Amino acid sequence: xxxxxxxxxxxxxxxxxxxxxxxxxxxxxxxxxxxxxxxxxxxxxxxxxxxxxxxxxxxxxxxxxxxxxxxxxxxxxxxxxxxxxxxxxxxxxxxxxxxxxxxxxxxxxxxxxxxxxxxxxxxxxxxxxxxxxxxxxxxxxxxxxxxxxxxxxxxxxxxxxxxxxxxxxxxxxxxxxxxxxxxxxxxxxxxxxxxxxxxxxxxxxxxxxxxxxxxxxxxxxxxxxxxxxxxxxxxxxxxxxxxxxxxxxxxxxxxxxxxxxxxxxxxxxxxxxxxxxxxxxxxxxxxxxxxxxxxxxxxxxxxxxxxxxxxxxxxxxxxxxxxxxxxxxxxxxxxxxxxx
Numbered sequence: 001x002x003x004x005x006x007x008x009x010x011x012x013x014x015x016x017x018x019x020x021x022x023x024x025x026x027x028x029x030x031x032x033x034x035x036x037x038x039x040x041x042x043x044x045x046x047x048x049x050x051x052x053x054x055x056x057x058x059x060x061x062x063x064x065x066x067x068x069x070x071x072x073x074x075x076x077x078x079x080x081x082x083x084x085x086x087x088x089x090x091x092x093x094x095x096x097x098x099x100x101x102x103x104x105x106x107x108x109x110x111x112x113x114x115x116x117x118x119x120x121x122x123x124x125x126x127x128x129x130x131x132x133x134x135x136x137x138x139x140x141x142x143x144x145x146x147x148x149x150x151x152x153x154x155x156x157x158x159x160x161x162x163x164x165x166x167x168x169x170x171x172x173x174x175x176x177x178x179x180x181x182x183x184x185x186x187x188x189x190x191x192x193x194x195x196x197x198x199x200x201x202x203x204x205x206x207x208x209x210x211x212x213x214x215x216x217x218x219x220x221x222x223x224x225x226x227x228x229x230x231x232x233x234x235x236x237x238x239x240x241x242x243x244x245x246x247x248x249x250x251x252x253x254x255x256x257x258x259x260x261x262x263x264x265x266x267x268x269x270x271x272x273x274x275x276x277x278x279x280x281x282x283x284x285x286x287x288x289x290x291x292x293x294x295x296x297x298x299x300x301x302x303x304x305x306x307x308x309x310x311x312x313x314x315x316x317x318x319x320x321x322x323x324x325x326x327x328x329x330x331x332x333x334x335x336x337x338x339x340x
Contacts, residue, residue, distance in 0.1 A: 003115050004093035004182070005040035008081045009033060009101035010053040010072040015235045023101045024058045025239060028246040029270025029288055031062060032233060035104035035246075041066065042108035043115065046093060050101065051081045059101075077202025078176070079192045082185075090186045095119065098205065099177040102232045105245055106177065110229055114179045114222050124184035125212045126220035128177035130230040138173035138230065139206065141221065149219040152206050172223065175230030178205065246271065254281075267300075276312065294328070 013022025118126035282300030294312035311328035323340030
């Protein structure tokens with residue numbers, strides 16, 4: 001079944017207090033948007049669709065023709081943002097997956113599992129959920145006796161409810177990633193209710209769950225293996241949390257692939273770095289950009305490698321290597337600054 005992916009990126013991002021669009025801020029060495037986009041690109045049968053604001057240009061410069069773009073002229077919520085993509089996608093995709101562009105930890109694997117769940121169920125809607133704690137700002141997922149999702153209770157609703165503490169204690173939560181049957185989505189999306197929000201009236205995509213349940217459909221859910229997948233960054237503080245979570249994931253991957261990280265908490269490895277087996281990374285080391293390191297190397301302590309290519313069996317201690325190729329077996333003199 002042809003799958004389309006929509007990334008919602010029209011928000012102002014005013015809480016970031018920046019001259020730049022929120023999704024262009026870097027996480028793990030590249031713009032936040034690029035992480036989620038590459039995951040979408042890996043699973044979508046069509047070019048991913050980016051919903052942008054009328055004054056936005058940075059995403060187009062970043063992605064060019066890799067994406068298709070639709071403009072949300074008026075910011076009327078996530079439901080409306082999805083609706084503006086209807087003319088582009090209706091009739092072209094059997095499934096439509098919708099997520100936020102500021103969730104850089106979402107994995108292609110989870111997107112694929114969600115699409116598969118929706119297709120196999122025959123139901124119009126499947127959603128991704130994460131396991132969180134009582135302090136989370138995500139809506140809580142309510143299920144019936146058979147395990148089907150019946151309702152999403154937002155935090156503000158829960159706090160006004162008589163059983164508010166019990167609702168807030170629900171660990172399964174909604175980060176806002178959905179896969180729809182395309183025909184059902186476009187037929188029902190225009191009928192969403194208009195709700196009051198802090199910034200004015202909005203149409204919430206979350207309400208599609210209530211629409212499906214009211215029609216007698218079952219809403220399927222896939223629980224993400226990694227709760228960090230639901231993390232987004234709308235503020236500088238949240239950006240720090242996302243960066244830390246991504247760094248944990250990257251470091252864990254290299255540990256599993258036979259790389260020694262002597263002190264992972266003091267080692268910073270960008271998402272696109274490649275490292276060979278049995279290489280040892282010492283503390284206070286930064287591996288940035290598109291750096292590629294061969295096998296059996298010693299890197300650090302106190303070193304920075306930026307867009308560098310390092311052969312096998314090299315030793316780089318207390319040095320900066322910027323855009324330079326280091327041949328096999330070479331030992332960089334401590335204190336060196338090698339720049340292309």
